[in-house]
Amino acid sequence: MTTTSTAASSGGSTQQEGVLVRTAIGFTAWAERWFPDAFIFVAIAVVVVAIAALINGASPVAVSVAFGNGFWSLITFTMQMAFVAIGGYVVATSAPAQRLIGWLADLPKTGTGAVGLVAAVSIIASLLNWGLSLILGGLLVLALAARRELRMDYRAAAAAAYLGLGATWAMGLSSSAAQLQANAASLPKSLLPITGVIPFSETIFLWQSLVITVVLLVVSVIIAVWSAPGPNTAVTAEAMGIEASREDSIKVAPPKQPGEWLEHSPILTVLLVLLAIGWVVNEFSRQDWMIAISSLNTYNFMFIMVGLLLHWRPKRFLIAVVKAVPATSGVLIQFPFYGAIAAILTQAKNSAGVTVSDQITHAFVSMSTQHLFPLVIGIYSAILGFFIPSGGGKWLLEAPYVMQAANDLKVHLGWAVQVYNAAEALPNLINPFWMLPLLGVLSLRARDVVGFTFLQLLMHLPIVLFLLWALAYTLEYHPPVIP
Structure with a gap:
């Protein structure tokens, strides 16, 4: 039975639903028919960008x-993203997380209340780690779907589980741009x-950034429930x-x-975790804690060790890691193509030495x-994030x-980073790339959820x-601080 046929069979009842519900169902029906894998x-x-370069x-x-x-x-960033998904999956499938x-x-x-809960959990978790947001949200959807009496719309719930990636992840601790800018060693x-x-005090911890995050949380949950x-x-x-199923999927x-x-035996686990604790304590004691948490490798290390x-x-x-790997398959095979897109945009020059990226950038900045x-x-x-989904x-x-x-x-430099962060997340709502780990957990296709995310x-x-x-009017420019 397909989603389209199921929705069509109940089409007579959609007239009784609110306008947001009808709109979401209409977008979803279109996506099921036309949205590609x-x-x-x-x-x-790749083809579009190549033609643009020509x-x-x-x-x-x-x-x-x-x-x-x-x-x-x-390739390095690809593996980091794969480990974010693995770390999030491992933590989310642990016995304490399952409880x-x-x-x-x-x-x-109610089913609509369940969708709202998933949206809130996904968004809040994304402020800590976007991989955890995806996997925790997906597993929560599965647990809620097992409660058949709720009659929860599975597509809407899946879209709600994705909201952390499309709304707030870049405003939280796993923001790649904020992490790069906070650490001199990471910057070219x-x-x-x-x-x-x-x-971070000038980017994600600005009160202006917190205002945007709270507003997006409230608005996203309301839209998720009403649609x-x-x-x-x-x-x-x-x-x-x-x-x-709500049952623990890991059987030993x-x-x-x-x-x-x-x-x-937990013996090796305890010894490995003790070694990890020693390293983490050293990292946080030898430098400011904002710098210590600014490394994506540190994040991944901590999540893997916490999962263990x-x-x-x-x-x-190990069983949890094996189960996590399929959720990374899309990341592993598609990220190289996105790397190629980025290279065409920035390296394929015309006779004047100008690239497509230069043309776009100079047009907007001018x-x-x-x-x-x-x-x-x-x-x-x-716009550019739609073609290069890489924070x-x-x-x-x-x-x-x-x-x-x-x-x-004379624009506040930290706010310039946050402008990027807040806007960069928007195309994720319709770009299927970042959906891949979640879709793997829920056995869905992008076309099943993109109507709601659109x-x-x-x-x-x-x-x-x-x-x-x-909010830019509340900030003043300060020259760059160069160590």
């Missing part, structure tokens, strides 16, 4: 060379003189042929051979003034132009741009 999406993006005057050879050179350019998920799944009394030498070091179909029109997991058989006893501790026994931990900067750069970042990698491409413009226009995008876009513009 995530890999097809990135392949189309139109810009780059030679076919230059475009091809950029494509090949860029294919592996994000938390079970407790949360018992709270809602060419960028450091332009931006200097910008601590979720009611019990008469909901497409449940059961209707989609998806088996949802008892040891059968003497050589297996260490796999089932929560699973307690190595065997259970239209900007000090007060229009947040709007212009916000729109630009959102840290994309920032390294944009930062030289964007931050130089911020200096020239509705969120329509609501978020004017709110985010307005707040970025209005």
Whole structure:
């Protein structure tokens, strides 16, 4: 049974639903028919960007060379993102997390209330770690879907689980741009003189940033609840042929051979975690804590070690890792293509030495003034983010132009980073790339949820741009601090 046929069979009841529900269902029906698979999406993006480079005057050879050179350019970041997903999955599938998920799944009394709960959990978790947000949100959806009496719309709940990635992740501790700017060692030498070091206190911990985050949390949850179909029109997991369960999916058989006893003993876990604690304590004692938490490798290390501790026994931990790997498959195969897109945009030059990225950047920056900067750069970042869904990698491409413009226009440098962060998350709502780990957990396709997330995008876009513009008036420019 397909989602389309199920929704169509209940079409007569949709007239009784609110306008947001009808709009979300309409977008979803369109997406189910026309939205491509995530890999097809990135392949189309490669072709579009390549054609744009040719139109810009780059030679076919230059475009091809950029494509090949860029294919592996994000390999380190690819592995970091894969480990974010693995770390989040391992922590979320631990016994303590499963008990938390079970407790949360018992709270809602209605299917629409369940969707709102998923949205809130996803957004709050994203402020800590976007991988945890995806996996924890997905597992909560499965637990709620097992409560068949709720008649929760599985698609709307899945979209709600994705809101952390489309609304707030870049405003939290796992913000790649904020992390890069807070650590001098992470910044390219060419960028450091332009931006200097910008601590978290001037980016994600600004009260203006917290205002945007709270507003997005409230708005996103409201939209998720109001756009979720009611019990008469909901497409449940059961209707989609998806088996949802609240049971612990990790089953560990008892040891059968003497050589297996260490796999089932916590001895090695305790020793490894003690070593990890020593390293973490050293990291946080030798430098400011804001710098210590600014490394994505540190995040991944801590999440993996916490996951190992929560699973307690190595065997259970390893099973969790194995189960996490399929959720990273889309990341592993598609990120190289996004690296190629970035390379074509920034390396395929015409006879004047100008790339497509240069053309886009200079066009937007030339239209900007000090007060229009947040709007212009916000729109630009959102558009480019649709083609390059990479928080840290994309920032390294944009930062030289964007931050130089911020200096020239006397715009608060930390706010310039936050303009990027808030706007960069917006295209995630309709770009299937970041959906991949969640879709793997929920056995869904991007087209199943993009109708609901597109509705969120329509609501978020004017709110985010307005707040970025209005709050900029409360900040003053300070020259870059260069260590």
